[in-house]
Amino acid sequence: MKRRTLLTVLSGVTASVGLSVGTGAFTSVSADRRLEVQTAGDNNALLKLKQLGDGKRSIESGSPEEVEFSFPGLQERLDNPHLGLGVDSVYEFDRDTKQSAESVPNEGLLRIENYGNQSVEVYSKHETDSELEIELYDVADPDETALRDDSPKLGVGDSIDVGFRIRTFGADIGTFDETLTIMAD
Amino acid sequence: MERRKFIAGLGSLTAAGAAGIGTGAFSSVSADRAVAVTNADDSDALLALDAKASLANSAYADDSGNAISIDLNNDDLNGASTNGAAKGVNSDATTKILEIFEVKNQGTQNVFVYVDPDDITPQSVGDDGSAPIYIDPQASDLPNQTSYVGSALSLTSVWLTDAEIDEHGRDEFPGEAGYYEPEDLTLAPGQSFSFGLYIDHDGTNDWTGTVTLPITASAEHAATNLGSSE
Numbered sequence: 001m002k003r004r005t006l007l008t009v010l011s012g013v014t015a016s017v018g019l020s021v022g023t024g025a026f027t028s029v030s031a032d033r034r035l036e037v038q039t040a041g042d043n044n045a046l047l048k049l050k051q052l053g054d055g056k057r058s059i060e061s062g063s064p065e066e067v068e069f070s071f072p073g074l075q076e077r078l079d080n081p082h083l084g085l086g087v088d089s090v091y092e093f094d095r096d097t098k099q100s101a102e103s104v105p106n107e108g109l110l111r112i113e114n115y116g117n118q119s120v121e122v123y124s125k126h127e128t129d130s131e132l133e134i135e136l137y138d139v140a141d142p143d144e145t146a147l148r149d150d151s152p153k154l155g156v157g158d159s160i161d162v163g164f165r166i167r168t169f170g171a172d173i174g175t176f177d178e179t180l181t182i183m184a185d
Numbered sequence: 186m187e188r189r190k191f192i193a194g195l196g197s198l199t200a201a202g203a204a205g206i207g208t209g210a211f212s213s214v215s216a217d218r219a220v221a222v223t224n225a226d227d228s229d230a231l232l233a234l235d236a237k238a239s240l241a242n243s244a245y246a247d248d249s250g251n252a253i254s255i256d257l258n259n260d261d262l263n264g265a266s267t268n269g270a271a272k273g274v275n276s277d278a279t280t281k282i283l284e285i286f287e288v289k290n291q292g293t294q295n296v297f298v299y300v301d302p303d304d305i306t307p308q309s310v311g312d313d314g315s316a317p318i319y320i321d322p323q324a325s326d327l328p329n330q331t332s333y334v335g336s337a338l339s340l341t342s343v344w345l346t347d348a349e350i351d352e353h354g355r356d357e358f359p360g361e362a363g364y365y366e367p368e369d370l371t372l373a374p375g376q377s378f379s380f381g382l383y384i385d386h387d388g389t390n391d392w393t394g395t396v397t398l399p400i401t402a403s404a405e406h407a408a409t410n411l412g413s414s415e
Contacts, residue, residue, distance in 0.1 A: 026292045029232040030304075030401040031252075038258035038393040039318065039386050040273030047275050064276035064391045115271035116282075118241045185281075 041065030047120075047184050048113040052161060053096020058109055067110065069180075071166060073097050087168045094139045094163035107139040108161025112182065114154040120184035121151040122160060130176050133167040154184070227253045232296070232402045233377075236286040240379060246286045253286055255382070258393065277388025283325045283337055283381030288400065290372035295407035297371050298324070298378070299358065302341040304399040312346070318392040322400075323381040329368040329411050337381060338369055340400075359406045368408035 041064040042049040049067050051058035057073035060066070072083045076097060085091050099105035112122055124136040124147055135146040139161050152160055227248065228235040234253045236246030247254045257274055274280045290296050300322045302311045309316035325337040332338070343358035343365060350357060357363050362370065372378065380400070386392065 026231050026294070026296075026402075027405065028401065028403045029230075029296075030399050031227075031230075031232060031234065032397050032399050033234065033252060034254040035320070035382070035396040035398055036254070036256050036258045036394075037318065037320065037384065037396060038273035039276045039391050040271065041276060041391075044272040045275035045278075046271045046273075046280065047278070048271065049275075064388065066277055066388065116242075117244050 039064055042067050046116045047182070048111075048115050048159075049182065050111040050113065052106060052108045052111055053099050055097030055099065057093065057096045069109065069164065071164065084173070085166060085168050087171050087173065089168050091166045091168070092137075092144065092163060093166070094144075107163070109163055110136070111159050111161050112154070112184070113159035114156055114184065116184075117156060119153050119155045121153050122182070122184045123147040123151040125181040125183055126178065127181070128176075128178055130178065131168070131170040131172070132176055132178060133169075134178060134180050135165050136162040136180070136182075137165055139163045224251075226251050229291075231290075231292045232298075232400070233289040233291050234286050234380070234400070235289065240284040240287065242282050242285045242381070245282060248286070255285055257282075257382075257384075273393075274384050274386065276386050276391065278386060280384045280386075281323070281337070281381065282384070283323060284379040285382065286380050287377045288324075288372070288380050288402075289377035290374055290402065292402075292404075293374050294404040295371050295373050295409060295411070296402040296404050297362075297367060297406040297408070298340065298400065298402045299343050299370060300340040300398055300400055302344055305341075306397045307394070310394070310396055311341070316392060316394075317387045317389045319383075319385040320396055321383040321385075322398050323383050324370060324378045325381055326377075326379040327369060328373070328376045328378065329371055329408070332365045332369050337383075338365060339383070340370070340380075343370070362406075366408070367406065368411055371408040371411065372402070373411055 039045075042060065043065060051060055051067045055073055056075040057071065058067055058069045059074065061068065070077070071085060071091070071093060073096070076083055093109060095105050095107050096109060099107075114120055124134075126134045135148055137144045137146050138152060144163075144165070146165065147162065154160060227233065236243040236248045236253060245255055245257060247256050258272075288298060305311050305320075307316070310318055310320045322340040323337040324340050327338065330338070343363040345353070345355060345357040345363050349355070353364070355361055355363060
């Protein structure tokens with residue numbers, strides 16, 4: 001603190017010299033600037049991730065709150081513990097379990113919503129040691145093109161509802177904990 | 186406010202020294218002189234920090250006061266007036282927010298701009314790694330960039346750990362510019378780059394806090410030959 005006081009007193013001399021000469025030269029500047037940061041759960045974040053449907057293929061839990069998915073859904077597994085995806089197959093899940101009983105089913109398992117300031121392209125990345133392949137697709141797209149192959153652009157405030165496509169070629173029987181990365185850039 | 190005192194202070198030492206040489210021996214002199222100091226808002230400072238509306242993410246900057254700040258929290262996050270607006274950055278995610286404000290050299294010399302990771306507070310959000318969040322300031326739209334062209338550069342990466350020095354055969358600042366070249370982060374008079382952030386949260390616990398980032402510009406370490414720059 002004392003050092004700064006001393007410097008302050010001396011400093012005036014330079015400042016006045018600088019002004020009289022009319023130059024804007026400076027040797028060094030260090031400016032402390034404040035940044036306030038808060039993290040938010042999936043439902044309140046800049047890239048909002050909202051689970052759709054209440055059939056327990058997706059749940060939101062934890063703190064911070066995160067969405068998780070289960071195929072088959074948790075309720076399906078409770079009803080039949082032996083249930084699973086067949087191997088050497090392609091599965092597409094475009095809605096939660098109960099929705100098929102509805103007259104107008106809600107499509108999509110996950111809504112991805114852009115609450116940032118810029119348009120972003122959205123896609124998924126899946127890295128795994130297993131043989132499984134997991135990708136997202138736009139449930140409103142008749143071709144069900146994977147997001148990673150043709151990334152849709154989300155404007156500010158726009159959202160997209162996606163389903164899951166899971167390929168099980170060459171995979172073993174068992175339960176796999178996989179991580180899907182959702183990219184927006 | 187302390188920043189401005191500090192800047193002014195650097196120059197005055199020279200003045201005092203010069204006086205000493207010219208006047209012979211004395212124990213102490215006290216001479217009162219009139220001094221004119223003009224402080225400016227950040228956007229008009231010698232190192233100007235300006236959240237221009239043309240920048241993609243200037244909405245995250247708060248330039249209502251004299252010193253600019255960045256708000257990525259509940260009260261001020263953009264879109265707060267719309268339903269379901271975001272309350273924070275994603276947890277368990279890597280968020281990159283570039284182009285928040287412009288850093289412009291309004292002085293008369295080339296300056297090298299960096300952020301010393303040891304001076305970021307709290308230290309837990311930096312390399313120390315004890316917080317669930319890691320925050321690293323970024324520079325994009327650099328006018329003299331020769332390294333990793335097309336990518337934003339970390340303003341702290343002019344410092345390296347011992348392991349990084351061994352692994353990459355690079356010396357840290359100020360011997361070398363760490364991973365970069367001096368010209369990468371040098372601004373000639375009138376030149377500017379865009380300041381942004383890289384925020385990585387590991388998902389373990391929510392994190393809320395205030396971080397202080399020391400943005401430093403030094404003429405001493407600036408590249409002098411900027412080649413094709415204007």
